[in-house]
Amino acid sequence: MADEIPQPGHEPERPPSRRERARAATIEEIKQTALRLMREQGTTDFRFSDIARLMGMTAPALYRYFADRDELLTELIVDAYNDLGEAVAEARDQIPVDDPGGRFAAVAHSYRRWAREEPQRFALILGMPVPGYHAPEEGPTTEAARRAMAQLKSLFYEATQAGLLRRPMLADDDASIARMLAEHHEAKDLPIDGPPVAPETFQAMLHCWASLHGFTCLESYGHLDWMPGELRDAIFESSIRLIAKVAGLPEPGLLTLPGDD
Amino acid sequence: MADEIPQPGHEPERPPSRRERARAATIEEIKQTALRLMREQGTTDFRFSDIARLMGMTAPALYRYFADRDELLTELIVDAYNDLGEAVAEARDQIPVDDPGGRFAAVAHSYRRWAREEPQRFALILGMPVPGYHAPEEGPTTEAARRAMAQLKSLFYEATQAGLLRRPMLADDDASIARMLAEHHEAKDLPIDGPPVAPETFQAMLHCWASLHGFTCLESYGHLDWMPGELRDAIFESSIRLIAKVAGLPEPGLLTLPGDD
DNA sequence: TCGTGTTTGTTATGTCGAGTAACAGTTCTA
DNA sequence: TAGAACTGTTACTCGACATAACAAACACGA
Numbered sequence A, B: 001m002a003d004e005i006p007q008p009g010h011e012p013e014r015p016p017s018r019r020e021r022a023r024a025a026t027i028e029e030i031k032q033t034a035l036r037l038m039r040e041q042g043t044t045d046f047r048f049s050d051i052a053r054l055m056g057m058t059a060p061a062l063y064r065y066f067a068d069r070d071e072l073l074t075e076l077i078v079d080a081y082n083d084l085g086e087a088v089a090e091a092r093d094q095i096p097v098d099d100p101g102g103r104f105a106a107v108a109h110s111y112r113r114w115a116r117e118e119p120q121r122f123a124l125i126l127g128m129p130v131p132g133y134h135a136p137e138e139g140p141t142t143e144a145a146r147r148a149m150a151q152l153k154s155l156f157y158e159a160t161q162a163g164l165l166r167r168p169m170l171a172d173d174d175a176s177i178a179r180m181l182a183e184h185h186e187a188k189d190l191p192i193d194g195p196p197v198a199p200e201t202f203q204a205m206l207h208c209w210a211s212l213h214g215f216t217c218l219e220s221y222g223h224l225d226w227m228p229g230e231l232r233d234a235i236f237e238s239s240i241r242l243i244a245k246v247a248g249l250p251e252p253g254l255l256t257l258p259g260d261d
Numbered sequence C: 001t002c003g004t005g006t007t008t009g010t011t012a013t014g015t016c017g018a019g020t021a022a023c024a025g026t027t028c029t030a
Numbered sequence D: 001t002a003g004a005a006c007t008g009t010t011a012c013t014c015g016a017c018a019t020a021a022c023a024a025a026c027a028c029g030a
Helices: A018-041 A048-054 A059-064 A069-093 A100-117 A119-126 A140-161 A175-187 A199-220 A229-247 B018-041 B048-054 B059-064 B069-093 B100-117 B119-126 B140-161 B175-187 B199-220 B229-247
Strands: none
Touching: A018 A048, A018 A069, A018 A119, A048 A059, A069 A100, A069 A119, A069 A140, A100 A119, A100 A140, A100 A199, A100 A229, A119 A199, A140 A199, A175 A199, A175 B229, A199 A229, A199 B199, A199 B229, A229 B175, A229 B199, A229 B229, B018 B048, B018 B069, B018 B119, B048 B059, B069 B100, B069 B119, B069 B140, B100 B119, B100 B140, B100 B199, B100 B229, B119 B199, B140 B199, B175 B199, B199 B229
8 A cells, every 4th residue: 555656756667558648638638728718818817617617527627637726827837937948949049050149139039929929828937926826935937947047048158159249238347246156156056057158248148138028028018008019019129139239249140030020 | 866976086175074084094004904915925915804804894894995806906006106106206306317327226226126125016016917807998007107107207308408318329220210209209199298208218218117127027026036135236236337328328426325225 | 358446527515705785883964 | 863874794695716425437457
């Protein structure tokens, strides 16, 4: 009785059985249905009973797959991080490595587009989560966030390696920042994977992220709705170029960004 | 029976009666209690029953003051907008008008400080609101948001008038943006009160807001928690100076920002 | 093929919070 | 002081989360 319980985390790698595939499919359907509800209702909330009804089931059946609402939410958050990270990485990798300016533009556009297309999922990961939800401390969500942010960093790292990154424009003496960053690079407690970058590069990267994220947040939550879309697009494009220039990235090659409407 | 219902919105101006004062005090206590609960629980959610319990009342009594949860939330949102706007305006006005760089720094610091001190209220206005809540279209929240943003604009307007604003650094040719902005200034459908500013100034202002907001959002929702506070402060300060420089604002006078920790 | 244990669904039920109804005490005002 | 308005109460409905107990389908070894 006692050792029948499988220890989660290091299951032996065997081919998934028929039942396991069915279970995985159901889990996926539950998540997709939850996302559909969020999209239709425009919130980050959903009801178990609604999910069950749309799936032709009763609500308690869902508890066979998720212990509670929080567990489902956590999975959705992790998926959203991964999805955003993948979307950004894919857009980035469609631009040649020797055009880091273009790569950053692609990252920025895909970040914005993802947020516009999935405002609820965007709110899920970068807004304040659903009331009553408490993310597991240092859990999978933190891990996924770390990975997503690494996408941006690798861009700067590659640019540095290729010698395509000018010194970023910085406000003034940043000796203290450089020192603090160096200390923490040594202590290796920065959450970004991969090799280290120069302090001023790191700072430029963070500035890029914050500016990009700020515009995206404002737009995604409707705070820029008073601007016509055409104007928003133009201002975003201009802002991104400005940010890139300030961060020391070269001018992007003039090309149509893939998938940019 | 029919015409007993008072039409909301144009009540005659008489001195508040004893009862009206008591009612206003109760409404205020309800709001404060809701805020206290939000702060204690770290969410934008609250339970009517909890509010009532903390006030020594029963839950249904609250419906004498607010028709439902949404109505209370709307008031809290409006209050938050006004509060943030006031905090920002106050910080700004403690710096002389002839130091627009310093004024912007003060605005930025107070914006950030407010968000850090009241992350729940910040989420309430600039994040995705509580599930199930639907803001009244073009209602008081929109109005309050408009006013709050006008605080930033007036800073740039004053700087322009005083001839202290250099031409902002822009990415490249922005003729189309200038044209679109000019059209919308003529159409007067921009949400910002007060006299118009030049298109490039407007663009710079928006860039300032987005960058400031981005950093603030990331920090307020804990996405920068991996940085020690000292480093966050330094990077924020540096970023703000950079943004100001890029926007064409002069270097701020070296002074201790009021209330800055 | 059969029987047993696991998985996945069901219905019935408990709990809790939003919101309403009916009623009671208090305060204002004519 | 009587009636109207206001503000609170208790009792109740409703809907959602979550659990318990049970039933059907499935997997698999003898």
